Amino acid sequence: MKTLAIIAQKGGSSKTTLAVHLAVCAVQKGMAVAILDIDPQGSAHKWFKARESSPYLAAVQGQAEALSNLLKKAKQGGVDLAIIDTAPHSDKAAAIAAKLADFVLIPTRPARFDLETVAATLAVVALTRTPAAVVISAAPRGKLASDAQHVLRGQGFPVFDVIVSNRVAFSHAVIDGRSVHEYEPGGKAAMEIDELFKVISDRLDI
Numbered sequence: 001m002k003t004l005a006i007i008a009q010k011g012g013s014s015k016t017t018l019a020v021h022l023a024v025c026a027v028q029k030g031m032a033v034a035i036l037d038i039d040p041q042g043s044a045h046k047w048f049k050a051r052e053s054s055p056y057l058a059a060v061q062g063q064a065e066a067l068s069n070l071l072k073k074a075k076q077g078g079v080d081l082a083i084i085d086t087a088p089h090s091d092k093a094a095a096i097a098a099k100l101a102d103f104v105l106i107p108t109r110p111a112r113f114d115l116e117t118v119a120a121t122l123a124v125v126a127l128t129r130t131p132a133a134v135v136i137s138a139a140p141r142g143k144l145a146s147d148a149q150h151v152l153r154g155q156g157f158p159v160f161d162v163i164v165s166n167r168v169a170f171s172h173a174v175i176d177g178r179s180v181h182e183y184e185p186g187g188k189a190a191m192e193i194d195e196l197f198k199v200i201s202d203r204l205d206i
């Protein structure tokens with residue numbers, strides 16, 4: 001079993017959106033997936049409860065302190081990929097998740113106040129020595145996203161080439177517990193998630 005943690009100190013950076021979409025993407029590639037939601041808001045867990053049940057996707061909500069046990073149970077239950085969705089503004093929970101993960105994804109919107117928080121997130125993750133990369137997410141049309149990549153790389157931060165655009169499909173799909181793969185199969189949003197999943201899979205060696 002491999003574990004991906006999605007961490008960002010900034011609220012609304014699309015952690016949950018990416019967690020649920022990457023989860024469905026992995027299921028569609030034949031993996032058994034568990035979402036471990038350690039955000040007290042429980043958005044990923046609520047999304048899961050709105051879905052039709054499937055033997056290949058599970059979600060549980062818990063506290064960061066329970067993560068180690070939840071991961072053990074997931075492994076025993078035959079899960080191939082565990083995806084941890086975290087709350088913003090919690091260094092402690094973020095550090096626990098990063099330490100238990102094989103790879104950390106740090107989403108950020110390509111806007112000044114968001115980009116300024118990436119260094120703080122990476123500093124928490126760096127202490128755990130778990131490999132990590134930033135992805136620009138919810139990017140509007142235009143050059144903001146590539147400019148943001150340039151700025152972050154200039155600070156020496158690892159940044160994926162893949163960009164997840166701001167697309168209404170992401171908001172529409174989750175209303176009734178779907179993903180863009182189910183809402184608009186083969187659409188641009190699904191293709192971007194596929195690309196992101198591919199680069200993460202390479203890093204996780206799955």
Ligand SMILES: Nc1ncnc2c1ncn2[C@@H]1O[C@H](COP(=O)(O)OP(=O)(O)OP(=O)(O)O)[C@@H](O)[C@H]1O
Pocket residue numbers: 008010011012013014015016017018039041043086087088137138139164165166167168170171
């Ligand atoms: N690529 C995207 N395109 C359009 N809307 C998006 C995209 N990504 C996220 N959003 C929207 O932005 C809002 C915040 O996203 P999300 O809840 O995933 O962020 P979060 O980082 O999990 O927030 P929190 O820190 O509160 O947990 C949601 O309304 C979501 O639908």
Ligand SMILES: [Mg+2]
Pocket residue numbers: 015016017039043086
């Ligand atoms: Mg969230």
